[in-house]
Amino acid sequence: MYGDAEPIRMLLSHAGISYEDIYMNYQEFQKIKEKDQRFEFQRTPILELDGQFYAQSYSILRLLGKMYGYYPENSIEAWKVDSVMDQSYDLEKNYLKQFFQTDKEKAQNLKDNYFQNQLPTYCEKIQKRLIKAGNIFIAGEQLTIADFVNVAWAYILPYNIACQHSQEHIEVISKYPDLVAYFDRMTKQVKDHLDKRPLGLGY
Structure with missing residues (x-):
C-alpha cells in the first residue's frame, strides 16, 4: 500500500533527496511491531535519519518540511x-x-x-x-x-x-x-x- 508515507516520499523526491524506501505488508508488520524498537508507537511510517528513528507521518512531514523549506516559519x-x-x-x-x-x-x-x-x-x-x-x-x-x-x-x-x-x-x-x-x-x-x-x- 502507498499509505501515510506517500506525501513523505513526494517531498523527498521533490527536494532531490535520495532515500531508501522499504515497503512492508500487513502480515510482516504485525509480526514485528511490538518487539521492534524502531516502531515507537507500533505504527508506520517511520523515518530513519542519522541513526535516529522518527514516528507519525504528519510529524515527519513537518520535520522534513522545516528542514527543506516546505513549512512556513510564520x-x-x-x-x-x-x-x-x-x-x-x-x-x-x-x-x-x-x-x-x-x-x-x-x-x-x-x-x-x-x-x-x-x-x-x-x-x-x-x-x-x-x-x-x-x-x-x-x-x-x-x-x-x-x-x-x-x-x-x-x-x-x-x-x-x-x-x-x-x-x-x-x-x-x-x-x-x-x-x-x-x-x-x-x-x-x-x-x-x-x-x-x-x-x-x-x-
Whole structure:
C-alpha cells in the first residue's frame, strides 16, 4: 500500500533527496511491531535519519518540511498548512469507516454519506481555500507539505487505478474545476516520484 508515507516520499523526491524506501505488508508488520524498537508507537511510517528513528507521518512531514523549506516559519501561515492537513486526515478517516463496518447496510450508508456529503463538502472548502490563496498552491505562492498531502490523497484514491472507488471520486472532483486544475499543477510537481513508484498498490 502507498499509505501515510506517500506525501513523505513526494517531498523527498521533490527536494532531490535520495532515500531508501522499504515497503512492508500487513502480515510482516504485525509480526514485528511490538518487539521492534524502531516502531515507537507500533505504527508506520517511520523515518530513519542519522541513526535516529522518527514516528507519525504528519510529524515527519513537518520535520522534513522545516528542514527543506516546505513549512512556513510564520505561525499564521503554518496554521493554514496544518488546518488543510487535518481536514484531509478527517476525510480519509470518513472514507475508511465503510471498510470496518461489518453490517452491509450500515457500510453502504457510510459510503453514500461520504460521496454525497463529506467529499463534496471537502472539495468545496479546499477549492475556496485554494482560490483565496491565489490559485497556485493551497497556502499561497509557496509549495508546502499540505500540497504533498493533497496530491498524495489524489493519487491514492481518485487517480489510483487500484482504488475500487476511483471513478466515484473523480465524478465528484470533476465538479470543482479549480481543484482539478490544482491537482494537474501538483501532478507536474511530483511527476518524478509518480514515474518511479510501484503501480497498483492500494491505500
